[in-house]
Amino acid sequence: DTGVSQDPRHKITKRGQNVTFRCDPISEHNRLYWYRQTLGQGPEFLTYFQNEAQLEKSRLLSDRFSAERPKGSFSTLEIQRTEQGDSAMYLCASITGQGKEQFFGPGTRLTVL
Amino acid sequence: AQKITQTQPGMFVQEKEAVTLDCTYDTSDQSYGLFWYKQPSSGEMIFLIYQGSYDEQNATEGRYSLNFQKARKSANLVISASQLGDSAMYFCAMRERLTGGGNKLTFGTGTQLKVEL
Numbered sequence: 010d011t012g013v014s015q016d017p018r019h020k021i022t023k024r025g026q027n028v029t030f031r032c033d034p035i036s037e038h039n040r041l042y043w044y045r046q047t048l049g050q051g052p053e054f055l056t057y058f059q060n061e062a063q064l065e066k067s068r069l070l071s072d073r074f075s076a077e078r079p080k081g082s083f084s085t086l087e088i089q090r091t092e093q094g095d096s097a098m099y100l101c102a103s104i105t106g107q108g109k110e111q112f113f114g115p116g117t118r119l120t121v122l
Numbered sequence: 123a124q125k126i127t128q129t130q131p132g133m134f135v136q137e138k139e140a141v142t143l144d145c146t147y148d149t150s151d152q153s154y155g156l157f158w159y160k161q162p163s164s165g166e167m168i169f170l171i172y173q174g175s176y177d178e179q180n181a182t183e184g185r186y187s188l189n190f191q192k193a194r195k196s197a198n199l200v201i202s203a204s205q206l207g208d209s210a211m212y213f214c215a216m217r218e219r220l221t222g223g224g225n226k227l228t229f230g231t232g233t234q235l236k237v238e239l
Contacts, residue, residue, distance in 0.1 A: 014157075040224050051126075051168070051229025057220055064222025078224075098165055109155060109174075111227060113167035121211050 011035075012035045013114035015101050021120045022091055030117045034103030041084050042111060043076055045069065046098040055099075058084060092122045123219045128230035133227045135204045136238055141234045142189070145214030148194045151175075152205075155217040156197040157227065159190065162210045173197055179223075203211040 011115035014033045022028050039060050055074070057065040060081035070076075073091075076086040088095055098118050102111035104122050125148040135141035147156065158170040173181045173188045181188040190199040201208055211234050215227040 021149055031158070042224075042226065044227075049231070051215070054226040054228070057222060057224050057226060059222065062222075063222065065220045066224070077197070100165075100167065102167070109172055110157060110169040112169070113159075116165045119139060 013101055013103055013112050015099075015114040015117050017117055018115060019118050019120075021122065023122050024045060025088045026121070027087065028054050028091060029085055030099055030119075032084045032086070032101030032103075034082070034084070034116060035079065035112055035120055036082075038103035038108075040104045040106065040113070041078060042102045042104075043084070043086050044100040044102065046100060046116070047096075052098075052100050054085075088119075090100065091119075093121045095119060096121045124151075124154075124216050124228045126214050126216055126228055126230035128214055128233050129231045132234045132236070133232075134236050134238060137206060138203055139173075140200060140202045141235065143201070143212050143214075143235065145199065145215070145230060147195050147197060147216050150219075151214065155225075156188070156190070157215040157217070158186070158197075158199045159206075159213045159229075160210045160215060160216060161232070165173075167213070171199065178220045190239075202224055203234075205238070206237050209235060209237045 041058040043055040046052040057076040098116045100116045101114045156173045156174045160168045215229045217225045
């Protein structure tokens with residue numbers, strides 16, 4: 010069990026560019042979450058997958074954001090036409106169907122210049 | 123909507139002393155779960171302890187214990203025998219049901235703990 014991994018760990022991009030992040034959950038975990046954490050705040054929920062189905066999206070997830078989990082394993086989060094307000098830490102978490110605590114990855118820190 | 127309040131932006135404690143980090147919550151649900159996570163400067167969220175709303179005893183995990191007072195809607199984290207490695211950001215969180223069947227976590231704003239020699 011290698012834990013939840015995320016790639017890249019850091020991303021610096023210019024405003025208007027598209028970026029994509031990847032999350033690999035713990036292998037037997039069928040539920041996967043994306044959170045966003047801005048400076049001085051706790052993480053905020055963005056979206057949730059059960060297997061390959063995206064079952065819930067926060068209103069924080071604007072039309073520029075899209076997430077996928079095509080085979081029910083890894084997930085990607087894409088941000089199109091990035092804005093400076095998108096600068097944040099993007100955290101992925103996974104959990105089994107019966108588990109109580111979510112296991113978090115190390116996060117991807119995005120800086121939009 | 124559920125809400126978590128952490129009123130201590132920063133706390134200092136001397137090594138080997140105990141420290142209490144405050145957390146209050148607001149929910150209309152009868153069944154809920156409360157969590158504490160630790161976030162070092164590296165960024166990863168590390169699960170520390172869980173308390174279910176129907177658990178009769180306060181949760182304990184090694185040096186961590188949760189002082190759960192249901193009527194006051196508080197779930198304070200107590201860290202005993204503080205160590206330098208305990209210096210980190212600490213978040214209180216509540217599990218909230220999603221319509222799709224899963225649960226999301228709602229976090230407070232965190233408390234930055236600094237352990238001093």
